[in-house]
Amino acid sequence: xxxxSDRGLKMPSSxxxxxxxxxxxxxxxxxxxxxxxxxxxxxxxxxxxxxxVSESELDIIAxxxxxxxxxxxxxxxxxxxxIGVGIDASDIIVTSGxxxxxxxxxxxxxxxxxxxxxxxxFYANYNGFSKTGNVIVKPITASIDDGxxxxxxxxxxxxxxxxxxxxxxxxxxxxxxxxxxxxELEVLKEIVLKHDLFLMVDEVYREFVxxxxxxxxxLSLEGLExxxxxxxxxxxxxxxxxxxxxxxxxxxxxxxxxxxxxxxARLSPPTLGQIMGAAMVDVPQTFIEESITExxxxxxxxxxxxxxMDGVVCPRPGGAFYLFVKLPVDDTEKFCKWLLxxxxxxxETVMLAPGAGxxxxxxxxxxxxRIAYVLNTGALHKAMDxxxxxxxxxxxxx
Amino acid sequence: xxxxSDRGLKMPSSxxxxxxxxxxxxxxxxxxxxxxxxxxxxxxxxxxxxxxVSESELDIIAxxxxxxxxxxxxxxxxxxxxIGVGIDASDIIVTSGxxxxxxxxxxxxxxxxxxxxxxxxFYANYNGFSKTGNVIVKPITASIDDGxxxxxxxxxxxxxxxxxxxxxxxxxxxxxxxxxxxxELEVLKEIVLKHDLFLMVDEVYREFVxxxxxxxxxLSLEGLExxxxxxxxxxxxxxxxxxxxxxxxxxxxxxxxxxxxxxxARLSPPTLGQIMGAAMVDVPQTFIEESITExxxxxxxxxxxxxxMDGVVCPRPGGAFYLFVKLPVDDTEKFCKWLLxxxxxxxETVMLAPGAGxxxxxxxxxxxxRIAYVLNTGALHKAMDxxxxxxxxxxxxx
Numbered sequence: 039x040x041x042x043s044d045r046g047l048k049m050p051s052s053x054x055x056x057x058x059x060x061x062x063x064x065x066x067x068x069x070x071x072x073x074x075x076x077x078x079x080x081x082x083x084x085x086x087x088x089x090x091v092s093e094s095e096l097d098i099i100a101x102x103x104x105x106x107x108x109x110x111x112x113x114x115x116x117x118x119x120x121i122g123v124g125i126d127a128s129d130i131i132v133t134s135g136x137x138x139x140x141x142x143x144x145x146x147x148x149x150x151x152x153x154x155x156x157x158x159x160f161y162a163n164y165n166g167f168s169k170t171g172n173v174i175v176k177p178i179t180a181s182i183d184d185g186x187x188x189x190x191x192x193x194x195x196x197x198x199x200x201x202x203x204x205x206x207x208x209x210x211x212x213x214x215x216x217x218x219x220x221x222e223l224e225v226l227k228e229i230v231l232k233h234d235l236f237l238m239v240d241e242v243y244r245e246f247v248x249x250x251x252x253x254x255x256x257l258s259l260e261g262l263e264x265x266x267x268x269x270x271x272x273x274x275x276x277x278x279x280x281x282x283x284x285x286x287x288x289x290x291x292x293x294x295x296x297x298x299x300x301x302x303a304r305l306s307p308p309t310l311g312q313i314m315g316a317a318m319v320d321v322p323q324t325f326i327e328e329s330i331t332e333x334x335x336x337x338x339x340x341x342x343x344x345x346x347m348d349g350v351v352c353p354r355p356g357g358a359f360y361l362f363v364k365l366p367v368d369d370t371e372k373f374c375k376w377l378l379x380x381x382x383x384x385x386e387t388v389m390l391a392p393g394a395g396x397x398x399x400x401x402x403x404x405x406x407x408r409i410a411y412v413l414n415t416g417a418l419h420k421a422m423d424x425x426x427x428x429x430x431x432x433x434x435x436x
Numbered sequence: 437x438x439x440x441s442d443r444g445l446k447m448p449s450s451x452x453x454x455x456x457x458x459x460x461x462x463x464x465x466x467x468x469x470x471x472x473x474x475x476x477x478x479x480x481x482x483x484x485x486x487x488x489v490s491e492s493e494l495d496i497i498a499x500x501x502x503x504x505x506x507x508x509x510x511x512x513x514x515x516x517x518x519i520g521v522g523i524d525a526s527d528i529i530v531t532s533g534x535x536x537x538x539x540x541x542x543x544x545x546x547x548x549x550x551x552x553x554x555x556x557x558f559y560a561n562y563n564g565f566s567k568t569g570n571v572i573v574k575p576i577t578a579s580i581d582d583g584x585x586x587x588x589x590x591x592x593x594x595x596x597x598x599x600x601x602x603x604x605x606x607x608x609x610x611x612x613x614x615x616x617x618x619x620e621l622e623v624l625k626e627i628v629l630k631h632d633l634f635l636m637v638d639e640v641y642r643e644f645v646x647x648x649x650x651x652x653x654x655l656s657l658e659g660l661e662x663x664x665x666x667x668x669x670x671x672x673x674x675x676x677x678x679x680x681x682x683x684x685x686x687x688x689x690x691x692x693x694x695x696x697x698x699x700x701a702r703l704s705p706p707t708l709g710q711i712m713g714a715a716m717v718d719v720p721q722t723f724i725e726e727s728i729t730e731x732x733x734x735x736x737x738x739x740x741x742x743x744x745m746d747g748v749v750c751p752r753p754g755g756a757f758y759l760f761v762k763l764p765v766d767d768t769e770k771f772c773k774w775l776l777x778x779x780x781x782x783x784e785t786v787m788l789a790p791g792a793g794x795x796x797x798x799x800x801x802x803x804x805x806r807i808a809y810v811l812n813t814g815a816l817h818k819a820m821d822x823x824x825x826x827x828x829x830x831x832x833x834x
Contacts (some may be wrong), residue, residue: 039662039688040601040634046544046694054504055700082495091708092490097480099676099712104453134532134680137702145568146444150548166701170543172570203438236438264437278497280707282532282680290437296444302453303564304535308706309678310489314497 049169053162053395060378061389069382072421073135074409075374075389077212077359081277081329083314101306105298106132106285110312113319114285121244123257131297132255132307132315136242136271136284137163138205143267143286144171146296147236153201154238157189159362159396159403161212161240174201177398182364184405185353186214188222194229204236204267205229210243210253213396213408217247217356220254230265232431235291237262242284243358245326248334251356257364263289270297272311274359275326276318283312333359336411336418343422344409361409362393368434370394370407381428388424448568458776459787464735467780470819472547472807473772473787475610475757479675479727481712488715489708499704503696503750504530504683510682510711511717519642521655527687529695530713532704534669534682535561541665541684542569544694545634552636555587555800557760557794559610559638565698572599575796580762580804583751584612586620592627602634603627603666608641608651608755611794611806615754618652618808628663634691635660640669641756645725646732649754661687670709672757673724674716679709692829731757734809734816741820742807745827759807760791766832768792768805779826786822 054075061071105111111127118125133139140163148154150172158162158177168175176197180186194205205226210217230237239256247253256266271284286297301307340361344352349366367373370392377387393406411418429435452473459469503509509525516523531537538561546552548570554562556575566573574595578584592603603624608615628635637654645651654664669682684695699705738759742750748762765771767788775785791804809816827833 039667039690040545040628040632042544042690042694043547043550043601045547046697049543049694049697049701051697052502052700076499078498080496083497085495088495088497097486098478099481099486099678100476101474101677104450134536134706135703136809138532141702145447147438149441149443150439150570161542163701163703166697170698170701172548203441230438234438279499280497280704282706283706292437292440296440299444299447299449299564300568303561303568304445304539305533306678306680308532308680308709310708311706384528 040266045169045230050165054391056393057374057378057389059139060375064378064387068385070386071378072386072388072413072417072424074411074413074421075391077274077410077412078279079274079277079359079412080414081332083278084276084318084321084325087276087278087314087317090313094313094350095149099309102309102312104231104302104306105179106130106307107312110316113316115232117319123255123256125257125287125289129287129294131286131294131301132312133284133286133301134282134307135273136240136269139269139284139286140164141166141170142297142300143238144168144173146293148173148203151201152203153199155194155197155202155205157207158398159186159393159406161208162395164206165398175398176202179399179402180214182351182353182362185355186216186362188218188225191225191229198233202233203234204238206238206240208240210247210355213360213391214357214362215358215360217251217253223254223256223259227259227262231261235265236267238267238269240269242269242274244284246277246330246333246359247357248337249356253357257287265290267293272315272318272320276321278314281314282308283311283315333411335415339415339418340409340422342409343419343426347426349429360413361411363407363409364405365407366429366436367405367432368436369404372434373432374407376432381431383424383427384419388421438693442681444568451535452678452789455772455776455787458773462776462785464479466783468784469776470784470786470811471520472809472811472819472821473789475672475808476677477672477675477757477810478568478812479730481676482674482716482719482723484675485674485712492711497707499709500710502699503706504528504705505710508714510535511714515717519653521653523655523685523687527685527692529684529692529699530710531682531684532680532701532705533671534638534667537682537684538562538565538771539568540695540698541636543698546601547572549599550601551597553592553595553600553603554796555605556796557584557611557791557804559606560793562604563796573796574600577797577800578612580749580751580760581682582640583753584609584614584760586616586623589623590629596631600631600633602608602636604636604638606638608645608753610756611640611758611789612760613753613756613758615649621652621654621657625657625660629659632682633663634665635663636665636667638667640667640672643673644728644731644757645755646728647754651755655685663688665691670713670716674719676712678714680706681709681713711816731809737813737816738807738809738820741817741824745824747827757809761805761807762803763805764827764834765803765830766834767802770832771807771830774830775826779829781822781825784818784822786819
């Protein structure tokens with residue numbers, strides 16, 4: 039039998055997917071599960087976006103240009119203009135989700151063995167994309183004690199070598215919800231200019247900010263035109279994860295030209311998704327405002343409930359729809375599995391994402407877990423009831 | 437300014453896209469171009485597939501499972517049952533086009549420096565995907581003299597080393613249209629079993645066969661269960677290239693499990709495309725039969741016209757919708773550019789894909805070009821008029 043590759047063997051499994059068989063078994067036993075483990079919003083996709091597809095008069099679903107339709111890239115530029123970022127269609131490549139955007143940029147900016155610095159905990163799939171591209175992740179550990187804020191500049195300086203090509207952050211962060219301030223971005227700017235690095239920012243949660251705070255796009259920082267690369271997506275903003283429409287945005291012409299070669303090899307991003315995406319730009323801002331109001335309610339319910347639980351540490355992050363919490367348990371992988379296998383509270387349980395999978399440094403995050411507040415407040419209260427009861431009866435409680 | 441990677445610099449540009457600026461300039465001058473350069477069918481997507489999307493009652497365009505919806509994979513298995521191949525949903529991973537399928541399989545089966553043997557001329561993007569994954573393409577040259585049939589077994593044996601992991605063919609072939617016979621597949625079977633290699637077959641043009649011939653899927657060969665991997669797609673079969681729905685099919689459980697890890701990292705294939713894809717399986721076979729009848733008419737027009745042109749060599753391939761021809765010119769890259777820049781016949785011209793881009797061996801294919809017969813017979817006659825006139829007046833004629 040022919041052998042699969044070492045690359046394949048070493049590719050990490052998704053930390054969230056590992057629990058899926060246990061969740062399936064629990065469902066078969068009739069247990070109701072509150073899914074706080076994945077970032078799949080329950081908000082309805084804007085009706086106008088769905089209508090744009092059903093009313094489209096396309097009779098051939100043809101390839102689009104590899105960089106995306108120009109009319110769609112013009113609409114994206116219009117959206118960016120509204121958030122105060124001046125770009126045009128030529129600064130944009132439309133991709134199959136932000137996932138593909140990250141891969142094209144990794145291929146364009148890194149050779150095998152090159153290094154990328156990422157504050158951890160970070161979005162687990164950055165690991166997978168790095169492994170695929172033979173890129174080495176150099177983590178810098180952020181601390182729950184300051185809510186996972188930007189580690190000090192000296193921590194970055196320590197990790198920079200001749201192989202370092204970029205710093206990557208997610209702002210606001212998946213998995214911590216942390217919203218990096220303009221001042222923190224200025225610190226990163228100083229580092230990348232000093233060492234001539236790319237500054238890659240995953241801004242897919244850009245619109246989801248709370249407590250009257252404001253999001254600063256890295257694209258709005260002056261002097262970073264050649265260094266800044268943004269990953270964006272319609273998935274979370276418009277609750278359309280399955281549209282598979284993401285994008286690379288950068289004013290670095292050489293990088294865009296290079297990424298386009300990878301884009302051409304795979305021919306085109308989805309045509310129907312681009313029709314939806316263009317319609318989304320015309321969706322009134324009230325759609326997003328209502329989403330934010332709803333997520334903020336949920337955020338407050340979760341934070342309030344979690345902060346009342348004995349031994350739980352729950353920071354109050356400024357963005358996204360995630361909380362990254364510390365639980366009084368031996369190991370959240372075991373705990374999350376136990377929640378599905380051995381626990382129920384009135385026939386219900388809750389599914390969380392264990393924290394270790396979001397760290398690159400082995401041994402970290404064992405007491406932490408990510409909570410995605412993607413259910414309505416009624417369901418969240420019940421999920422918190424489950425968690426509260428579980429923490430009281432879990433045998434590995436510490 | 438931060439530097440892009442060597443990987444990015446070395447990534448080949450699409451041989452077809454290079455001509456696009458010249459085509460754009462010709463259009464601006466008012467020249468009408470017959471596009472025989474890309475495999476974008478002009479056949480209408482089945483109305484039932486478009487209707488399935490517009491009548492879908494989804495109100496959240498959510499992620500699908502990373503391997504694709506089970507109901508869609510069941511429909512794919514139903515389609516395969518109809519062509520005599522017994523597989524089930526667990527043998528299938530749905531991807532964003534066959535392009536993504538090829539990349540997941542390359543990552544799963546090859547480490548950096550491993551080798552893949554591919555008869556040339558081959559689909560140009562195999563080069564790009566190989567470069568991306570640091571896989572070395574070992575070409576085996578097929579000859580126009582026997583219509584680009586399978587090179588002798590000894591040619592393969594000569595290229596096999598300890599680094600060889602797979603043989604890849606496209607059947608029927610893009611770019612040559614060559615339909616590999618069952619006997620030729622049996623030869624490949626013997627080689628891969630002897631050397632324990634994967635046999636990867638891109639079967640996206642499977643349905644397009646002519647002259648009463650039959651296509652043999654590699655999945656129907658006994659004894660190859662662990663070795664055979666098929667790339668498939670709805671793009672050409674149902675004229676839905678922009679749906680971005682491809683798939684990996686294999687009974688090799690370890691390979692599927694490994695490829696799934698790469699699929700999980702990118703979350704999911706397009707949701708709307710899967711709705712279209714499932715509806716396509718129920719489209720009456722008459723849709724495909726009518727497509728084949730139409731393509732066959734076009735094929736005959738092109739072959740008849742080309743074989744009458746002085747100095748042109750045009751084999752009569754059994755499948756796909758491509759012809760790979762030899763032209764009496766110095767260099768088809770120059771000729772194709774000249775067709776766009778310096779030539780017109782009553783205000784019209786034709787765009788072809790130069791042959792060299794489909795070869796991995798440098799220097800080959802300079803007199804060859806790929807013709808995609810994706811226009812109606814009236815347009816094809818006019819395109820052939822242009823080509824005939826051009827070959828008479830081209831200064832580099834030999």
